Amino acid sequence: MKSNVLAAILATSIMSLTGMVHAAPVAGSETVGVTVQEASIAAVGWSAQKQILHKPVYNDDKKKIGVIEDIIVSPENSVSYAVVGGFLGIDRHDVLIPFSQFRAEGRKYLLPGANKAMLKSLPAFKYTK
Template structure:
């Protein structure tokens, strides 16, 4: 992960989102089958970070190298762009934690670590909590009656 810039982080996160959508269409294995994306996108996927393995749960530090939280989720806007990372602070094992949406552009990546300049645990806790939108689940498919 050494040498990745904020732009690389954004590109890889978007590529991971594209991969997730493409992979859900068919049971495909990265690197062995066509993913339904361009060759350039495929190369970015193979050389990039895995959101699950390399980003989610990773600590977030401030400029004083103090851990102020960890990345809990990545938010993808309806247009397909990565808009924010949800940073979880406080609590223990997810209990009583405070989740805050932070724009992706606010992150700085240094030596593979995620930094938020000027941030503190107290500042994150004072920020309004991120709430997921309430989207109705689709109805369960019903068996069709013969006509």
């Protein structure tokens, strides 16, 4: 599956998680929510909570190198980054990885060319307060 398809699936999943798949009333002059057709498309998408979050990330050698801890939606409303962590044991060192760098193989998420040492060398990702 290509990374832009993965990003589209993740965006659809985010919409379903935020409750935006229900038909909604009109607020002002714009319709709020999605159409029935959009909802039916979202219904067959992946659930970020069930199929993406807290799932392992593997390298080319099929070795686990981390876990998808979170998904970051950019201000432009697209799924842009995954927060990958869980590779340092007790010490927390999450890193930000663009979704375009992931490759999905079935239900596995691969990060080609990556390894634990490379992830440890990246700047730690910290949420703003």
